[in-house]
Amino acid sequence: MMADIVREDIITSLLHAKSGHSAGPLGMADIMTALYFNILKHNPKKPKDPKRDRFILSNGHTCPVLYSVMANAGYFPKKELLTLRKLGSRLQGHPHRTSLPGLETTSGPLGSGLSQAAGMALVMQREKKSKSSSIPKVFVYAGDGEQNEGNHWEAVMFAAKEKLSNLICITDRNFIQIDGNTEDVMPLGNLENRYKAFGWDAVTIIGNDMKQILASLNKAYVHHKKSSKPLAIIALTVPGKGVDFMENDHTWHGKAPKKGEAKLAIEELHEHEAMLRGNWYNTHNKKNKPIHTHKKRKIKNNKKTKLNSKRSKK
C-alpha cells in the first residue's frame, strides 16, 4: 500500500513536471518502498549520520521514485514533490547531491553508481575495527539498460576483487531501454550468471512481489556474515507496474503522463490501494497520504465520483 502511495506521488509529480521518466520509477516502487521503510538504517533528521546505510541510485533518471520515498520518509515536505524539474527546485531532473540533503551522490549519466558505491564500501571495509564489527551497508539500484556501460563492469570486477560483501547491487531487470527491448538493443542475457562469473553472489527475484522483496533484502542485509562476495539481486520488474496502459511498454520509458492519463493511472492505483487497504488509512499516520489528496478531496466532494463513494463505504 505504501508502494501505491509512492506510485501515486510519482504520477502526480511527473504530471506537474510535464516531462521525465514514468515506466522505470513505477516498476521500482516496491523495492524502493521496502528499502526506505523496512531495510535501510537511516534517519531523515540526520542525513549525514556516519553510521547510516548508503543508498545510491545509479540510474538517476528514475529519481521520481527516489524523491517520492524520501518525501514519504520525511526528508523533505511532500508538497515539494510538485516542484520536480522546475526552476529553483531542489528536485533536479536528475538527482544532484548538494541540492538535496539525503542524496548520497549525483547521478544521471549511466554506469557510474556502482563504482562510487564500491569506493564507499571499500573505505568501510578497510577501516572496520575488527573482523566481526558491524559496518554500514551500501545498496545500489542500477538499471539493466545502463549495464551496457563499461564503467559498470569495471566496478563489478573491482568489488569482487576487494571482497566488498557489504555492497549490494540491485538490478532493475525490466528489459526496456530507450530504443526498445534490452535484448534487441544490446543483449544482457542471464544477468545472474554474469554476476556469478564475475565473482559475485547473485539471486533473481520477482521485483514487484513484496514478500519476495522483503525476504531477499533481509537476507542481503546479513549477507556479509556468510560470504565475502558482493551480492547482486536481479529484480525482475514490470516497467510501468501498477498502471495498466504503461506496463511493459518501452515508449513510456522517457515520457511523463498527460492530465487524462495521470487521472486514469491514479484511479487504477486507488482501486489497487482500496483492494489492499482495509482500514489502513485509519491506522496510519496521515502524512503518508499521496500529495494530491487534499486538493482532490475538495473537487471530489462536489462531483462525488464512483471512486469516492467506494472509499466512503469502507
Added chain:
Amino acid sequence: MRAISPQKLGLKKKMYLNFTRDPKATRSGFGDALVTLGKKYNAKNKSPKIYAVCADLTGSVKMDKFQKAFPKQFVQVGVAEQNLVTVGSGIAAMGKIPFVSSYAAFMPGRCWEQIRTTICYNNQNVKLIGAHAGISVGPDGATHQALEDIATMRSLPNMVVVVPSDYEQTKAATKAIARYKGPVYLRLTRSATPQFTTSKTPFIIGKANVLKQGKDITLIAAGPLVFEAIKAAAILKLKHNISATVIDCHTIKPLDKNTIISAAKKTKRIITIEEHQITGGLGGAVAELLSENHPTLIKRIGVNDHYGESGEPQELLTKFKLDAKNIVKEAVKLCKR
C-alpha cells in the same frame, strides 16, 4: 646556467631560487610529498585520511612509496580510468582525501564525463593527478602525450587546475591541494627537469610567482617550461637588451588576474609558454582574461593544433618550438611590433 646565481640574472631574492641541484621530475615531487602527507594526516586523525588510487601505473606515477608505507590506504583499480575516478568519488564521499592518478592522456583523457558529474558537479574532494603530461613524455609518442588536459579540466566548474614547474614546487603544490577542500587537477611531467625553486619559495594556490621584474615584455609560463622562460629572459637581457618580467603561473584556474593584468599594463607585451595546445590552456586563459580586461599584444607559445610524436624530450621541445631559443625569437619579434 648552473654556475650563475639567480640574483645575477635579475631574479627576485625573496623567491629563494637555486640552480645548483640536479634535475628531477615533478612526478617524483608528488610521490615524495604524498608519503609525507600520509604520515602527517595519520598522526593527526583517528582514522586514515589520505588515500591513493591508481590504475596499474603505480611506479610511473610515483605512488609506490606510498603503497609501501600505507598499504591499507592504497587502492589498485586496474586499467580502468572511469572506475578510477568514480571509486575516488566514493572514497571522498566517506570524508577521505583520495589522490587518484594515471597518465594525463588517460585520466582525464578517458573519463572526462565521470570527472564532470561525480567529482565536479558532485563537488567531491578528489585530487586528480595527471602524470606524463605534455610532449616531454618523449619516446612513447603522441598517444601518450596529453596536450588537451588543461583545456578539458579548466572548463569544469568547481575545478582547480595546478601545473607545478619543478620538483620542489610539486611538493609544495601537493601539500597545498590536500589542504584545499574541493576537486583539483594537478598536472605532472615525466622527465627529469631543472630544479630552481626551493622549499622556501612561496606557493599559494591562485597566486602566481613573479620571478623577475622587467619593463619590455612579460613571459608567463607554467610547468617545467618556466625554466625555459628564465633562460630566455637571461638571453634577452644579454643579447638584445630586452628586459623581461617572468611569471611562474602555476595555477591556471583560478587564474591570478591581478598579477597578469598589472604585468600587461606595465610591459604591454605578453608571451605565454606551455606544453599544451595553444587553445584552451594557459595561453587561452591569459588571452581570455586580457582581451576582456586590458587588451594586450599576445603571443601564445605551445603546440599549435598538432599532435606530438616520438623523440627525446629536448628534441621534441626544439621541434615544437617550445625552447628558450624560440621564446627569445618570438620575444624579439613581438618587441618590434
